[in-house]
Amino acid sequence: MLGPDTRTRSHPYPQLPVRRSHPPRRLPVPPRSEEAAVIRRVLLSLSRSERARDVVAAAPISRTVVRRFIAGDGPADAVIATAELIASGRLVTIDHLGEDVYDLAQAVETRDAYVTLLGLLDDAGLTSGAEVSVKLSAVGQALPGDGEKIALEHAREICRAAADAGTTVTLDMEDHTTTDSTLGILRDLRADFPQTGAVLQAYLHRTEADCRDLAHAGSRVRLCKGAYKEPESVAFQDKADVDKAYVRCLKILMAGEGYPMVASHDPRLIEIAGALAVRHDRAKGTYEYQMLHGVRPEEQKRLAADGEKMRVYVPYGDDWWGYMVRRMAEKPANLALFLKSLSSTS
Numbered sequence: 001m002l003g004p005d006t007r008t009r010s011h012p013y014p015q016l017p018v019r020r021s022h023p024p025r026r027l028p029v030p031p032r033s034e035e036a037a038v039i040r041r042v043l044l045s046l047s048r049s050e051r052a053r054d055v056v057a058a059a060p061i062s063r064t065v066v067r068r069f070i071a072g073d074g075p076a077d078a079v080i081a082t083a084e085l086i087a088s089g090r091l092v093t094i095d096h097l098g099e100d101v102y103d104l105a106q107a108v109e110t111r112d113a114y115v116t117l118l119g120l121l122d123d124a125g126l127t128s129g130a131e132v133s134v135k136l137s138a139v140g141q142a143l144p145g146d147g148e149k150i151a152l153e154h155a156r157e158i159c160r161a162a163a164d165a166g167t168t169v170t171l172d173m174e175d176h177t178t179t180d181s182t183l184g185i186l187r188d189l190r191a192d193f194p195q196t197g198a199v200l201q202a203y204l205h206r207t208e209a210d211c212r213d214l215a216h217a218g219s220r221v222r223l224c225k226g227a228y229k230e231p232e233s234v235a236f237q238d239k240a241d242v243d244k245a246y247v248r249c250l251k252i253l254m255a256g257e258g259y260p261m262v263a264s265h266d267p268r269l270i271e272i273a274g275a276l277a278v279r280h281d282r283a284k285g286t287y288e289y290q291m292l293h294g295v296r297p298e299e300q301k302r303l304a305a306d307g308e309k310m311r312v313y314v315p316y317g318d319d320w321w322g323y324m325v326r327r328m329a330e331k332p333a334n335l336a337l338f339l340k341s342l343s344s345t346s
């Protein structure tokens with residue numbers, strides 16, 4: 001059962017939670033590249049600011065802007081978006097929005113939300129094409145004391161529900177202070193659920209070594225550039241250096257025995273991934289491409305039509321602040337669209 005379709009033609013996205021109203025009124029101008037770097041740093045700081053979230057969440061944000069990136073509020077919205085994507089030849093990984101949970105009850109709620117979602121996907125017959133992505137900080141990793149243990153237990157229950165439904169889980173990667181803990185939890189989960197996927201971030205200096213560790217048979221590794229504000233001591237800061245690191249990591253994963261998941265919208269990196277697959281005699285389907293919901297949909301369809309596995313990352317839920325701000329930091333055009341929406345009530 002899909003449950004009720006919560007979307008209607010006239011109201012494509014349900015009203016977002018409203019707090020206070022202090023929208024910035026000035027329209028943006030397109031930033032130059034050095035300005036873009038500053039904006040990116042500021043936005044990434046804001047992605048973890050509760051005060052900023054409260055101020056902006058109060059604004060009458062354009063439904064169309066948020067709806068472009070996020071499937072909707074509830075699990076039924078995610079299931080419907082998934083069915084549409086699968087019908088178009090794409091695969092899906094679903095993210096229940098939320099992160100940095102410091103309250104056990106909320107961590108339990110997130111775990112339960114995933115279990116419910118997996119049941120709905122199973123009922124809808126979608127689990128051969130859809131899996132879930134889980135942020136450990138949303139299921140308890142950041143809780144003081146036993147956080148790591150709690151996150152492991154919650155993730156284990158989600159993995160069990162996924163296995164029962166005939167699908168898999170990929171653990172998203174968050175900021176560098178969580179990398180060791182996340183990879184440790186991944187190792188524990190893989191003892192029982194060997195198909196559990198990992199994410200590695202090319203911008204971290206450590207990641208080439210992590211790629212070597214994880215490029216073994218049966219290992220599913222999503223390689224992304226990395227979306228958090230990280231210090232120079234641990235991460236490349238320059239875009240060109242991050243791109244070069246991405247290629248070095250991709251070479252390791254494509255040459256290895258595992259299953260690389262190429263998570264990028266970057267045309268150059270997508271081309272390089274294809275060339276590396278050919279060089280390593282990898283048949284289509286022994287690796288996959290991944291992109292975010294609402295980003296380069298035509299390219300997603302082109303890759304799928306070309307016989308490539310193309311998976312779309314579909315977020316849903318009302319805790320959209322951190323996710324949306326990271327998308328704006330990546331692409332000034334998204335920021336312009338978002339700021340413009342704050343000055344209108346459409």
Ligand SMILES: Cc1cc2nc3c(=O)[nH]c(=O)nc-3n(C[C@H](O)[C@H](O)[C@H](O)COP(=O)(O)OP(=O)(O)OC[C@H]3O[C@@H](n4cnc5c(N)ncnc54)[C@H](O)[C@@H]3O)c2cc1C
Binds near residue numbers: 172265267
């Ligand atoms: C499936 C998936 C899962 C992810 N999971 C994680 C995670 O667990 N942890 C994490 O830290 N990060 C994650 N990310 C985010 C990732 O780290 C990057 O921040 C994000 O993907 C942007 O990097 P990019 O490779 O697309 O390149 P960018 O450097 O942002 O963009 C490169 C080029 O791609 C094209 N492009 C990018 N965006 C657009 C757009 N909106 N429209 C048109 N063209 C565009 C442009 O040509 C641009 O020049 C994930 C990304 C994806 C796709």
